[in-house]
Amino acid sequence: MLDPRGVLRLDPLRAWRFVAGKVSALGAVTSPPYDVLEPAIVRRLTDSDLHNMVRLILPRDPDLGPARYNEPAHRLAGWQRDGVVVQDEQPALYVYEQRLGSAVLCGLVGLLRLDPTRQVVLPHEEVMPHWVDDRLQLMEATDADLEPILLAYADGGAASDAVDAARSGEPWVEAETYNGAEHRIWRIDDPEVLETIELELAKHEAVIADGHHRYAAYLERQLREPYRQTAEVGLAMLVDYIRHPLTLDPIHRVVPGLDLMTVQSRTPAGWQMQPGRVEGDPDRISVTDGSSWLTLHTESEVPTVALLHEVLFPAWGVVEDDLSFHHTLSDALALAGPQQLAVELAAPRMDQVLRSAAQGVVLPQKATSFGPKPRVGLLFRTL
Structure with missing residues (x-):
């Protein structure tokens, strides 16, 4: 043995x-x-x-x-x-x-x-x-x-x-x-x-x-x-x-206390912002208040879920303890409102997950x- x-x-x-x-x-x-x-x-x-x-x-x-x-x-x-x-x-x-x-x-x-x-x-x-x-x-x-x-x-x-x-x-x-x-x-x-x-x-x-x-x-x-x-x-x-x-697959977020104006005004330089929900981009982050959408994108090898937690949430003043996590987008959208945004994520790639794990680097909670x-x-x- x-x-x-x-x-x-x-x-x-x-x-x-x-x-x-x-x-x-x-x-x-x-x-x-x-x-x-x-x-x-x-x-x-x-x-x-x-x-x-x-x-x-x-x-x-x-x-x-x-x-x-x-x-x-x-x-x-x-x-x-x-x-x-x-x-x-x-x-x-x-x-x-x-x-x-x-x-x-x-x-x-x-x-x-x-x-x-x-x-x-x-x-x-x-x-x-x-x-x-x-x-x-x-x-x-x-x-x-x-x-x-x-x-x-x-x-x-x-x-x-x-x-x-x-x-x-x-x-x-x-x-x-x-x-x-x-x-x-x-x-x-x-x-x-x-x-x-x-x-x-x-x-x-x-x-x-x-x-x-x-x-x-x-x-x-x-x-x-x-x-x-x-x-x-x-x-x-x-x-x-x-x-x-x-x-x-991704796990989406709902963020109490966050509005689209804060996202637009406090997103760091280097991020592209487009009105609407842009599909087909594997590295996008889309946010909505239930009626309007805003899509963010930046060039990086880091999974978007890590960038969301490590870069965007601090810039937006988000308290992570208040987040809720949702496996289906419909469940997240049902909670979206003017002062409570739903955040749609794309899934990390398998190679990103495996590389991170092998290097001893962990992604944020509920990343995948x-x-x-x-x-x-x-x-x-x-x-």
């Missing part, structure tokens, strides 16, 4: 899953990740099944403070007691495939060996401390990792061959979600195949594509429980983005939205 320190490693686990006969449908109890859940989606998921994972990953009643995490902990314990969820009998790595039209997510789910030194598990964006604390409190209350983080690496070789070979067999779990996506899971438990995967992954490093706050919570949990072996790992999905490409994202609830882990 390889020394896990300083190498990329994904260990097998005995995953938990829902029992089909105990819920309305396997797809009906799943959820998108917590940080993309808009209120309308939460209502739909809450109504879909009494056991939907949103009831665990998005604790309600924030006025209760830390006590709000007791509800999902008690709920999970009840599901375990009643046999609504069961644990796999033998440890395995799990191949997870999600198909929606032409979009395919495919990779390995297992227990990621944590890397506090950032040698092989590379973050690419900053985190917000309150969300790290939120995820950590949920992890501690439930003693579980309910949502896999998503990591990307390149040219997986024998490990990717093992993933594709597993997909030629009968799935262990199948589900379909309300959006029409098809989900399939296979198990890899053959010792020789697992060793082949381990040896291959040890040659690589991986970038955190989605789940920076959960990964930061994993690291904090490890610091708090240094003698607990199960705290040395966290639930993760690892994707070879060369063989199974990921999409890369990688996809497709693994569905929550098909596999989870208890400590």
Whole structure:
């Protein structure tokens, strides 16, 4: 066995899953990740099944403070007691495939060996401390990792061959979600195949594509429980983005207290400003009050999201704690007004993200939205 320190490693686990006969449908109890859940989606998921994972990953009643995490902990314990969820009998790595039209997510789910030194598990964006604390409190209350983080690496070789070979067999779990996506899971438990995967992954490093706050919570949990072996790992999905490409989308901002006049008068020299929303420019930043648009552009190799936070926001006098973040432009536009601008961004290029991560440079919080994202609830882990 390889020394896990300083190498990329994904260990097998005995995953938990829902029992089909105990819920309305396997797809009906799943959820998108917590940080993309808009209120309308939460209502739909809450109504879909009494056991939907949103009831665990998005604790309600924030006025209760830390006590709000007791509800999902008690709920999970009840599901375990009643046999609504069961644990796999033998440890395995799990191949997870999600198909929606032409979009395919495919990779390995297992227990990621944590890397506090950032040698092989590379973050690419900053985190917000309150969300790290939120995820950590949920992890501690439930003693579980309910949502896999998503990591990307390149040219997986024998490990990717093992993933594709597993997909030629009968799935262990199948589900379909309300959006029409098809989900399939296979198990890899053959010792020789697992060793082949381990040896291959040890040659690589991986970038955190989605789940920076959960990964930061994993690291904090490890610091708090240094003698607990199960705290040395966290639930993760690892994707070879060369063989199974990921999409890369922007996350838009809404800025309270900002108006178009301030943008026009206080934008630093060197930025081009055009009235209207100029499309087709991968390096543009467009702002709107809901009726008028202004598009900004400057020549730089730095991703526009970094320039927005490091150059424009200070020039405009923006207090970053007041920002809200939105995965869809329509959600941001719905909040735009004369004193509250929506900021539309273009996605950073993949090479920019990878180069930044490899150099140890992180982008601002919520800089990117990688996809497709693994569905929550098909596999989870208890400590």
